[in-house]
Amino acid sequence: MMSQLRLSFLLPLLAFTALALVGAVALYATLSGSRDPAQLPSVLVNKSAPRTSLANLMPNDAGDNMVQLTAFKGQPLLVNFFASWCAPCRAEAPALEMLSKRVAILGIAYKDRGEDTNSFLEQYGNPFRAVGMDTDGRMGIEWGVYGVPETYLLDANGVVKLRHAGPLTRGVIDATIMPALEALGSW
Amino acid sequence: MITELGHFALITAFVLSLVQGFLPLIGAARGNAAMMLIAPAAAISVMLAVAFSFGALVWGFITSDFSLALVANHSHSTKPMIYKISGTWGNHEGSLILWILILAIYGGVLALGGRAMPMALKARILAVQGLVSTGFLAFSLFTSNPFLRLGTAPLDGKGLNPILQDPGLAIHPPTLYLGYVGLSMAFAFAVAALISGEVDRLWAKWMRPWIMAAWCALTCGIALGSWWAYYELGWGGWWFWDPVENASLMPWLAATALLHSAIVVEKRGQLKSWTVLLAIMAFSLSLVGTFIVRSGLLTSVHSFASDPARGVFVLVILLFAVGIPLALYAWRGPQLVTTADFSLTSREGGLIANNMLLVVATAIVLLGTFYPLGLEMVTGARITVGPPYFDATFNPVMALLMMIMAIGPVMAWRHGKTARLRVVLITAAVGAGITAGLTSAFAVGFSIGALVALGLIGWLGAGIGADIWQQLKPHGGAGIARRARRVPTEVIGMWLAHFGIVIFMLGAVGDNLYNSEQVVRAKPGDVIQIADRNVTFTGVKQVQGPNYQALAAQLEYRDQSGKLFALLTPEKRIYNAERQTTTEAAIRPTLRGDDYAVLGDGDNKIGFTLRLYYKPLVSWIWGGAAIMALGGLLAAFGRQRTAANQTSPVTNSTTAMPASGRGA
Numbered sequence: 001m002m003s004q005l006r007l008s009f010l011l012p013l014l015a016f017t018a019l020a021l022v023g024a025v026a027l028y029a030t031l032s033g034s035r036d037p038a039q040l041p042s043v044l045v046n047k048s049a050p051r052t053s054l055a056n057l058m059p060n061d062a063g064d065n066m067v068q069l070t071a072f073k074g075q076p077l078l079v080n081f082f083a084s085w086c087a088p089c090r091a092e093a094p095a096l097e098m099l100s101k102r103v104a105i106l107g108i109a110y111k112d113r114g115e116d117t118n119s120f121l122e123q124y125g126n127p128f129r130a131v132g133m134d135t136d137g138r139m140g141i142e143w144g145v146y147g148v149p150e151t152y153l154l155d156a157n158g159v160v161k162l163r164h165a166g167p168l169t170r171g172v173i174d175a176t177i178m179p180a181l182e183a184l185g186s187w
Numbered sequence: 188m189i190t191e192l193g194h195f196a197l198i199t200a201f202v203l204s205l206v207q208g209f210l211p212l213i214g215a216a217r218g219n220a221a222m223m224l225i226a227p228a229a230a231i232s233v234m235l236a237v238a239f240s241f242g243a244l245v246w247g248f249i250t251s252d253f254s255l256a257l258v259a260n261h262s263h264s265t266k267p268m269i270y271k272i273s274g275t276w277g278n279h280e281g282s283l284i285l286w287i288l289i290l291a292i293y294g295g296v297l298a299l300g301g302r303a304m305p306m307a308l309k310a311r312i313l314a315v316q317g318l319v320s321t322g323f324l325a326f327s328l329f330t331s332n333p334f335l336r337l338g339t340a341p342l343d344g345k346g347l348n349p350i351l352q353d354p355g356l357a358i359h360p361p362t363l364y365l366g367y368v369g370l371s372m373a374f375a376f377a378v379a380a381l382i383s384g385e386v387d388r389l390w391a392k393w394m395r396p397w398i399m400a401a402w403c404a405l406t407c408g409i410a411l412g413s414w415w416a417y418y419e420l421g422w423g424g425w426w427f428w429d430p431v432e433n434a435s436l437m438p439w440l441a442a443t444a445l446l447h448s449a450i451v452v453e454k455r456g457q458l459k460s461w462t463v464l465l466a467i468m469a470f471s472l473s474l475v476g477t478f479i480v481r482s483g484l485l486t487s488v489h490s491f492a493s494d495p496a497r498g499v500f501v502l503v504i505l506l507f508a509v510g511i512p513l514a515l516y517a518w519r520g521p522q523l524v525t526t527a528d529f530s531l532t533s534r535e536g537g538l539i540a541n542n543m544l545l546v547v548a549t550a551i552v553l554l555g556t557f558y559p560l561g562l563e564m565v566t567g568a569r570i571t572v573g574p575p576y577f578d579a580t581f582n583p584v585m586a587l588l589m590m591i592m593a594i595g596p597v598m599a600w601r602h603g604k605t606a607r608l609r610v611v612l613i614t615a616a617v618g619a620g621i622t623a624g625l626t627s628a629f630a631v632g633f634s635i636g637a638l639v640a641l642g643l644i645g646w647l648g649a650g651i652g653a654d655i656w657q658q659l660k661p662h663g664g665a666g667i668a669r670r671a672r673r674v675p676t677e678v679i680g681m682w683l684a685h686f687g688i689v690i691f692m693l694g695a696v697g698d699n700l701y702n703s704e705q706v707v708r709a710k711p712g713d714v715i716q717i718a719d720r721n722v723t724f725t726g727v728k729q730v731q732g733p734n735y736q737a738l739a740a741q742l743e744y745r746d747q748s749g750k751l752f753a754l755l756t757p758e759k760r761i762y763n764a765e766r767q768t769t770t771e772a773a774i775r776p777t778l779r780g781d782d783y784a785v786l787g788d789g790d791n792k793i794g795f796t797l798r799l800y801y802k803p804l805v806s807w808i809w810g811g812a813a814i815m816a817l818g819g820l821l822a823a824f825g826r827q828r829t830a831a832n833q834t835s836p837v838t839n840s841t842t843a844m845p846a847s848g849r850g851a
Contacts, residue, residue, distance in 0.1 A: 012464060012467075012468075012517070013513040013514055013517045016471075016509055020505070020510070083573060111575040119704070122787065122796060123787065
């Protein structure tokens with residue numbers, strides 16, 4: 001009984017030690033520069049992207065209110081999961097703007113409301129050919145999205161070639177996105 | 188010269204706080220009065236030395252002494268005086284000195300007061316304070332020295348981030364620090380208790396005003412920060428679940444739990460070890476809040492890597508400041524265990540439920556804030572979980588908390604069923620029914636969220652109202668006025684603080700569920716409709732500010748009858764020194780709701796982007812926070828229960844315990 005009691009008083013210390021270890025490892029990784037912005041291992045790489053059909057944020061005059069992934073076949077495509085509530089998404093806006101001049105980008109607004117997405121695009125620019133609304137996050141599950149922002153590169157046949165979780169920066173674009181685009185022969 | 192004296196004063200403070208940290212501890216252990224008496228003397232000296240040092244730094248900013256590296260990097264000669272002064276704490280080094288100054292002031296105030304406290308307890312508390320300030324003075328002196336000189340002074344400074352040039356931000360950090368650092372007092376009380384192995388009701392009685400004061404400051408600080416984000420960021424929101432905001436919310440939640448559990452220790456002598464643990468947790472979270480976030484570990488890897496020594500130092504300080512007390516807790520904690528002598532349906536039970544929910548809420552925020560960091564370590568990706576996570580997890584916990592907030596205070600100590608409880612329960616249920624019914628009958632755009640939120644508001648509002656009425660209604664020959672005079676100030680404080688939650692919720696619900704928004708591209712002469720207003724955009728004007736140039740849109744607001752009732756001029760500013768653009772939202776705040784306008788990009792040919800909002804009740808959010816803080820102040824410093832109160836015929840009836848022994 002008494003020893004059990006003593007153990008429960010040790011718990012806060014143990015929990016803190018575990019947290020401190022995590023912090024120390026993170027710190028060490030940061031200091032040694034070994035935190036590599038490498039892409040996440042994704043089961044999707046070299047497989048076809050999930051069938052994607054979403055409500056269109058900006059319905060066009062033709063009355064077509066869905067965004068279909070298949071409509072983009074025949075060219076490389078970047079698929080960018082973003083949300084108006086996500087701060088890193090604001091940070092990557094200029095990078096996407098730059099990329100949009102070279103490659104088609106499909107935006108998927110993850111767990112977002114249409115009016116919020118609109119004002120986000122209004123304020124930070126709209127680099128997307130089309131924006132699909134993944135309001136309930138179901139598509140995010142299909143794609144295996146960890147969180148936003150997250151970006152996938154698809155080849156002309158709709159096969160996933162690369163996944164990057166986290167905001168796109170100059171460094172990421174130079175180190176991973178550009179070489180992958182070159183490999184697809186479209187740069 | 189003054190700069191060098193300031194640096195010298197900081198070194199002196201470091202040496203003195205070493206003395207304050209160790210000698211009184213030895214004195215208290217040996218029962219040596221002379222050594223214990225060093226504590227207050229040292230604490231007061233540290234306070235004076237740090238104050239001088241801080242003054243010297245402010246002086247450098249006021250006189251724009253650009254030979255100081257800090258001033259050259261963060262100030263500019265054309266900046267208005269108030270922002271030169273607030274620029275002192277608008278950067279890492281200066282804000283650290285402000286943090287230490289507030290810590291030293293808390294120590295000094297305890298040293299000067301606290302005459303009734305046992306000498307050993309006071310010596311130990313001040314010693315713990317001294318150890319904390321030793322750590323942070325070393326941090327400042329060895330890694331973040333604010334008094335570094337430049338070899339050649341530049342002609343002018345680099346300026347302060349324009350977004351920080353704002354009156355709200357001049358007072359926001361000091362207020363927030365007052366709260367963060369105030370929790371160090373509760374921490375010092377807890378560690379002192381662990382060292383001596385003794386916790387009694389008087390200990391809690393002395394500690395509570397410090398907790399309350401820190402809690403009030405933290406409440407105001409968070410509200411100010413949220414208000415600043417609301418009007419300065421031009422995004423129309425007031426809470427973003429961003430790591431920096433979460434960092435201030437976590438200690439607030441823990442402090443809220445602590446101030447409730449300390450009541451149980453004071454009134455009933457129960458929950459001792461739990462309260463000690465909460466006090467350690469609250470201050471640890473405030474350390475995490477101030478430093479881990481600022482170190483860039485969470486927000487920006489780059490600013491962190493710019494000075495590796497800093498992050499290591501923060502982690503070492505955290506290890507000592509949290510690790511040692513928790514080790515002490517593992518050793519001494521079991522001695523503080525008392526046998527529970529109350530049933531679960533009692534005031535104690537209600538307060539325990541409150542504590543559980545608040546700790547769960549803290550854990551939710553902690554997880555949401557640090558999970559991305561953990562993921563980043565594993566995968567190298569920086570992501571954010573954002574509002575969808577918090578809405579799904581945090582809000583239900585808060586809803587439960589509001590449920591028990593109405594009934595907890597009317598339960599009796601030990602065994603809780605009172606006649607008052609029944610009246611309050613029924614009234615609260617009726618209140619919830621009425622608001623929920625009105626919502627579903629009249630609201631445009633019905634939603635479950637609105638129904639639950641407004642039902643809770645009705646529940647809590649009616650519950651508090653019923654409680655107040657039962658304590659004030661004429662009874663036993665005493666009229667309302669006479670009974671009101673007998674209510675202890677701390678009870679009035681509790682009513683106010685809980686009522687502040689109702690007001691806050693009304694604001695949050697009004698803004699979240701009923702806000703209108705319009706994003707348009709408008710040319711001069713265009714009329715935009717929003718809510719029941721017609722807004723005419725008459726064009727833009729050039730404006731010349733003290734250190735910026737601006738483009739100001741002219742928006743005429745008219746009501747349905749066509750009467751002009753407001754002119755709003757949202758601006759886009761370009762700051763000369765920093766070459767940075769900011770948007771200045773124009774806001775017309777009223778009690779009914781705010782008109783909020785932001786000017787985006789564009790020109791006269793293609794038109795300008797305008798974002799207009801109408802936000803019902805949004806200012807109630809901060810009003811509610813202010814009422815909560817006011818309630819806290821009353822509870823902290825108001826009249827405690829008096830002898831007259833305890834012997835009055837009313838409180839000797841069946842409701843004796845709750846009427847005389849309740850707290851905020």
